[in-house]
Amino acid sequence: MAPVPLPLVPFPAHIDVRRGPAFDLSGAGLSADPDAATALRSLVAARTGLDLPDGDGIVLTVQDGGPAESYVLEAAATGIRVTGADAAGLHYGVQTLGQLIRRDGDRWAVPPVRVEDAPRFAYRGVMLDVARHFHDVPTVRAYIDRAASLKVNVLHLHLSDDQGWRLELRSRPELTATASATAVDGAEGGFYTQDDYRAIVAYAASHHMTVVPEFDMPGHTHAVSLAYPGIAEAPVTDVITEGAIPVEGEPYTGTAVGFSSLRVHDEATYAFVRDVFAELAELTPGPWLHFGGDESHGTTPEDFARFVSRASAVIADLGKTPMAWHEAGAATGLAPGTVGQYWGFVTPVDAAPQHARGFADRGGRVVLSPADAVYLDMKPTDDAPLGLTWANGATSLERAYSWEPADVVDGLPEDAILGVEAPLWTETVATLADIDALVFPRIAAAAEIAWSPATGAERTWESFRTRVGGLGPLWTSLGVRFPALAEVPWTT
Template sequence: MKHRLSILLLLVSYVTLACGQIVFPSPNQVEMKKGKLTLRKNISMYTADTTAFYISLLRSEVLRDTSVKWQSKASAAHICWMNDPSLPPEGYKISINPKQMTITASGERGFIYAVQTLRQWVSGPAGKLTFACADITDSPRMQWRCFLLDSGRQYQRISTIKKYIDMASLLKMNYFHWHLTEGLGWRIEIKRYPHLAQVGGSVGKAEEQHGFYTQEEIREVINYASQRNITIVPEIDMPGHAEAALSAHPELGCFGLPVEVPQQGFTQNIFCAGKDEVLTFLKNVLDEVCELFPSPYIHLGGDEAPKGNWNKCEDCQKRIAALNLKDGHDLQLWFSAQMANHLKQKGRKAIFWGDVVYQDGYPLPDNTVIQWWNYRGHKDLALRNA
């Protein structure tokens, strides 16, 4: 019985290899055909733009740097790139027969995703690349396909971040939520306030928690991601998870005192919402963030902001009384609205974690997006309230 089962598994494996390819995520439609396209040295290619990034990506990741000869006629090329404005912006078609491969898209984003599919479709060593014949039609089912990297708690090298971006693009993700500030580290250089990164980037105890990204490095990562059809959404957490920032600028807290940086979790030390100079400081930070990041969305955190200090702070209590707010949570909603309105003036949308809508209170502006996260703690409360 075991012998028969082994034979059956081998036959199934052979059929899978012979009749289909595994691509993740699965394309919308794949029609397998007989035969295969084999490309050797001096591959010929037809394209309207030999300098496009997707061409270089195909040559490095699919053709494995095999030499290419450019053709002026599509019919004479092994690989042919064609534009079709009727296709969705991120959609593409790949048609492979034993003589030619034709890649069709309406623009650069679709061509990038076609290359990512071909990276998983190709087999064989350089000099003898093989593609199973098929017609592939694909476009994303979800507009927002995102991954998050927490660089606040753990500093990563630029080379490591680029590897994550490569993997995300291979999986056809198009947003990168970059968590850049945290109690354990402020990772983004702010030219106007250099101590934020110089001091706040090294408050963690472990060596791998030390470091920050210069604006030049951030631009490099933004460009790298953009080439691969990924928009970076930066997160600058406020008012909570601010211990690293308060280590550099204690005056931004309620009492202006040195703070303890937690190695886990968070403390009562958050940005003071009662001082006008704190709001001005954070708006200046957001000005530089917006200059760096072209993303239409800027994430402002808003989670896990305990109100113990605000409840004792004269400035915060004066603000609550002057605005006729109910409590510290209402004050956070007011604070969040000030920041969101500042982004609105720049044509940006503000994202907050669901914590800001656990209770009703001061109204948030219409450029606000709520990100639901804490089902364990609050079930679907944030989702329903949002």
């Protein structure tokens, strides 16, 4: 009978499981820099109830020389040492150490291993849509905790949509004064003050995550029309195939898409674009500003190309890297270096691959978010109470795991793939419990695809489902309310 793999997700690049006794955590001391020490103490306390005083036994250090975000973990009965090539690498080594902690009779122990690990992709993201349903700062912090534990390093915040605008901007105060109060199905809206947003950015940075903020345009802008009607077109309702019909001048609480647009030929529109992205750039230390560009069904292709070309140039002129959904790749005037986000299917349809390659053709790269694999808002099972099914039906954990980034877009070389992102749209997601119910355990699949080598003895569905099952006790101790999917042999 083959040994059960250690419950490590994402699986490391190299691991050597050694013979000999395990390291006993009882009475162990800790020598580490303050941030790493805080992270490990929190993990150990949640998992075991033990305190780790200053002392000998576990050493966490940073030592320059390895690849960015890499680490080496060595555990033996005599002690544990985690060495990161940088602070991020040390943080990820701590997360691996936390996953290794297990019951050994009446004690808590770490098995003897040597791990040498580094990520496959530089960009390993999750997205949280706070426009369809607003999620407050504590909820965002909790989501950061969950994602960072799986070596995710980007939080994409979808800050505006037809249902609401979610960030205070002093240059355009009407956006939150008149366009932030509502959400899907009449739920209470809300917005982040600038101090709230800075707090999210700082908390993410403390977990080695970069925030990518998105103001979606020229479509998905009905909320903008409430605040600044002079720059918005009237809703184009004949593009709506399902969902409530919008009414000009009234808040929208339905879930239809594609009906709204900014006025592409009005210079006041581009003054608005410059104002909102200039202020967003000042608030955002990370390199990327996302301007959306998806599902603009009420905008002609010519007008769409005109808009995304000018919007991307505005962001580039601010010293930031523009980012957009893959439809924007059709525009030949897109700013060079713009990053594209592919949200088509694992087996592409229509012109999505051509559009995705358009970013690489102009010196940019592509983040892969195939909707039928890593859209976390899809139902995990047909009978799940939350989620949607438009992306080829329910997305099982096995389907979320069984795809390869380099195989999605023909003609897109791997070095043009910046990374992988798992979006969570929130039409059906109103609370942290809802987030957990849809995100877990499928976020683990996206994390492994983004971090781990494409092949290896443990890079199989059978290994993955067993390893995920072994994380159940850790996730429970961390307060994650994950659904016990039947696909997984859960450890109790």
